[in-house]
Amino acid sequence: MKVTVKRWHAVAQWRWDTQTSNDPQDNDDDDDDEGNVCGICRIPYEGCCPACKMPGDDCPLIWGECTHVFHLHCLLKWLNTPDSKQQCPMDRRTWQTAERKVPVINRA
Amino acid sequence: MASDAVRAQVSAKWQESFARLNRDQPGITGLLNFSRAFAISLSYLHPRDINDPTVVRSANVPHVRAAMSTVNESRMLPYVLDGYLDEVRKRFNLVQKDVEVFMAEYAESSDPDVIRRLVFRLLAWYEAWTPLPDLGPVILSGYSLTFQTLLFSNLPPTFATGFKALCASTLPSAIPPSASTPTPSDYKMWAAFESLGLIDRFESILASVGYEHIEAYVLEMCKGKWSEPMLEGLRNWMSGKVVPWMLLAYARGAKSTEEARNMLQGVGSRFDFHMNKTLCDLRTNEIFDIIIDFPDSMGALVDLRDCLQRVDQRAELVAALRKANQKRLLHPGAETKLILSQYVATIKCLRIVDPPGVLLFKVADPIRRYLRERPDTIRNIVANLVGDDDTGDSLVDENEPIQPLQQADAEDYSDPNWEPEPIDAGPDFRANKPSDILSTLVSIYDSKDLFVRELQVLLAQRLLSITDDNVERVEKERRNIEILKIRFGEVALQVCEVMLRDMTDSKRIDGHVQSQEESVVHPTIISKHFWPALESTNLIMPGQFQKLQEDYATQFTHFKPDKRLRWLPNLGTISLRLELEDRTVEADVPPLEAAFIELFSDKNIWTIDDLTKAVGAVDRAAALNALSTWVDLGVLKEDEEGVFRLLEVAEEKSALTKGGKARGTEANPGAGGDGVLPPVTQQQQQAEQMRIYWKFIEGMLTNLGNLPLDRIQTMLKFAPGYDQTVEQLGAFMEAARREGLVVVREGMWRLNR
Structure with missing residues (x-):
């Protein structure tokens, strides 16, 4: 017997790729929300920051060299406060945006 | 001396x-x-x-x-x-x-x-x-x-009875309305009555003759006729037919019309009152059916309103309607949808009868309390709102302006137009400003959040069921949501907005991915936190499906490098074409079915345990369900319990195509015709057993309307000798559904009628 798929209407969720390593095997889907929230607003990455209404591309993430990930808007707001001293709010190292994960315009 | x-x-x-x-x-x-x-x-x-x-x-x-x-x-x-x-x-x-x-x-x-x-x-x-x-x-x-x-x-x-009959015989007969005017002999007779003092003596009898005549006429003319207001016609009849008679009886001595009018004043208004009262009583008794017939019964409602102004029977009306509702509406046999539409009709009707809403408040209270106890009330209201209704008749009037939900607010005493509550309002009467129907329905519950949540679930179901990029349907949902936004407020429906955007985004992304590399996969990509919790299983799609998923995900990540896809493999539908030795079978099936049949392309015989293992851990009942789909399509055959074989060559369809009851009957010896009797499987035996219980189930669904599976199971346990598991019952119900006996909707079963 030969099974041919003519059309597949599938359903999927999108996730931010929050893993810092490039290892695709690491992309384990865990629903552990605790690890998947923005350290500033405590809202899941796939949600949107308090200032936004639409998740996803309208409220992107920002990846830091220090492996910490935040909502872009949350982090910018933080960095704009004098108290931040341009440090990552999690580890107090100077914030450096990771090159690899800068939100990019469609390149494909 | x-x-x-x-x-x-x-x-x-x-x-x-x-x-x-x-x-x-x-x-x-x-x-x-x-x-x-x-x-x-x-x-x-x-x-x-x-x-x-x-x-x-x-x-x-x-x-x-x-x-x-x-x-x-x-x-x-x-x-x-x-x-x-x-x-x-x-x-x-x-x-x-x-x-x-x-x-x-x-x-x-x-x-x-x-x-x-x-x-x-x-x-x-x-x-x-x-x-x-x-x-x-x-x-x-x-x-x-x-x-x-x-x-x-x-x-x-x-003599009193005779006298009454005589008086009655002098009245113009009601039906057919004859144009009889008092004859001279009538005058003579009334004169005789007066000379003998009979009129004074039997005044009450005379009055009762008049009352009974009016009653009979009103009942005859108005009973069951609700489309036109009757009161005007009745008044004309009174002045045309009854008043001449009254002149004879009460005002014979009058020399001028002025005098006659004075003489008739007291008795005339008594008769008029009686006419109003009779009509009012009649309409009060009919009120439930009048409401059912609304808006065709507009005339009756106008009559009732006018009568109630003359006759103070508001309490009776409330009592009658409450009683009728209790008896005919608020019982388990009535569908929630029906109760809701009757409630809405009641609102509309009583607003005509009594604009301040006191009657409505008193009548509505039990209905609202009852609706609050029903589990599917919200679902019904919301389904109706989004037009997801079988009947199509909307609870909410389409002509009604769409406006935000109104909250009962405190009385504004500085309002120059403020009016006190009506005199018969109860202590807990809330001045129900003539608000729109939907606000009233939503106010059955304390908060509108429940509605929003239900709306979300419903929207999710509807969006996910859109299979073939049907832009129109998405647009329709969007329109719906826009309208609902006005009602429920923008913020409450923000989540729905995201869901709709996911739909359009998915389409855009899919368009892009397809332009890079054609794929048969067309996913709907959803934002996890903005959709209601979707049931997830550990289903792993085998063979080519896995490959298709991976390819698509790779393309997606190319397009959106910082995002990944996580499949929800148990959702969606797949169009398949099976090329067998002697035939091709085409089917649109859920993923689990597709996964199973894919496994059969490697190996012709599988046990159910192996199958479930091969696709990850799935529920045995779900697996059986999925397999029975293929059995019904004549692609698989259950040789012995739990062992399925692919039918590369189609077998005689008897005993295979039909599920449930039919399976048992057609397996009877001698019924086959080809002489080769298929072995009676355990499943068939069960089906045979279940036939006995079908009557119970049928009765249950007739009496109670929609029921979830476990409720049916609980109730069947009361039946003697019932020993089936809920899974077996599920399979049986599924079979009954395929036969068109029942339909299932959101886990609720009901008879297909």
Whole structure:
């Protein structure tokens, strides 16, 4: 017997790729929300920051060299406060945006 | 011996009396004249038997009159009268006899005409015995009083009924409306009534004749006719038909219309009130059906409103409607949808009847309490809102302007147009401002959050069921949401907005991915936190499906490098074409079915345990369900329990294509025809057993409407000998569904009718 798929209407969720390593095997889907929230607003990455209404591309993430990930808007707001001293709010190292994960315009 | 003084006194008296009787005539001429006049008077004033023709009243009226005046001048008239009335009393048995004759006849024939003749006969007696009219009113009234007293004390009780029938017969008959006007004989009869004092005596009977006539007419004309207001027509009928009769009965003496109007005022308004009351009672009894018929019953509602202003029966209306609702609406047999639409109709109807809403408040309270207890109320309301309704008739009037939900707010006493609550409002009456229907429905519950949540779930279901990029349907949902935003507020529906955007984004992304690398996969990509919790399983798609998923995900990540896809493999549908040795089968199936059949392309025989293992851990019941789809399509066959074989060559379809009941019957020996009997599997035996219980299930679903599977299972456990598991029941119900006996919707089963 030969099974041919003519059309597949599938359903999927999108996730931010929050893993810092490039290892695709690491992309384990865990629903552990605790690890998947923005350290500033405590809202899941796939949600949107308090200032936004639409998740996803309208409220992107920002990846830091220090492996910490935040909502872009949350982090910018933080960095704009004098108290931040341009440090990552999690580890107090100077914030450096990771090159690899800068939100990019469609390149494909 | 008497003294002189006494003697003088007596003689003075004598002289005086003599002088009076003799009236200053010489000698005793006067006295003789008097005694002649007295004799004439007595003989004239004699109650004669009118049946006896020999006794003829002496026609010498002037003679009698002269005699009478002579007696009168002598102030002896009262004595004459007393004697006469005594005579009347003594001779009344003559009248009595007549009455008995007529009443006996009436008892036999029940013909009101007998009474009519009796009345005229009585009148004849009365007139025959009437003293001369110029004897003055004192004598006349004394006479008629005596006569009436005697008459009434001698009339048998049955006369009242007869009299009533007679009165009724004089009314213009209601149906068909005849244009009969009072005939001269009617006038005569009413005059006779009055002379005999019957009208005063039987006033209550007369009134009841009028009432009953009105009642009969109102019932006849208005019962079940709700489309037009009846009150106007009834009023016309009253003034056209009943008033002439009332004129006869109550205002015969009137000389001008003005006078007649005055005489009729009291009784007329009583009759008018009675008409209103009858109509009001009728409509009160019919109110439930009137509401069902709304808006075709507009006329009846207007009538009811007008009647209620005249007749204070609001409490009765509330009681009647509450009782009817309790009996006919608020029971387990009524579908929630039905209750809701009746509730909405009630709101609309009672707003017509009573704009301030007091009646509505009192009636609505039990309905609202009942609806609150129903689990599927919200779902029904929301489904109706988004137009996801089988019937298509919307609870909410489409012409109604869409407006934000209104919250019951505190009274604004600084409002110059403020009005106090209506007088019969209860203590917990909330001034229900005429708000829109939806606000009223939503206010059944304390918070609108429940609605929003339900709306979200429903929207998710509907969006995910859109398979073929149907832009129109997405647009339709978007329109719906836009409308609902106005009602529920922008913020509450933000989540729905995201869901809709996911739909368009998915389409855009899919368009891009397809342009890079064609794929049969067309996913809907959703934002996890903005969709209601979707059931997830650990289903792993085997073979080519896995490859398809991975390829697509890779393309997606190329497009959106910082995002990944996580499949929800148990959702969606797959269009498949199976190329078998002798045939091709095409089917649209859920993923689990697709996964199973994919496994069969490697190996022809699988056990159910191996199958479930191969696709990750899935529920055994779900697996059985999925496999039975293929069994029904004639692609698989269950050789023995839990072992399935791919049918590369189609087998005889008997015993395979049908599920449930049919399977058992067709497997009967001799029914096959080809001689090769398929082995009776465990499943078939179960199906056979379940046939017994089908009656129970059918009854249950008929009586209780929609039921979830586990509820059916719980109830079936009460049936004797029932030992099936809920999974078996599920499979059976699924089979029944394929046969078109039941339908399932969101886990609720109901009969397919």
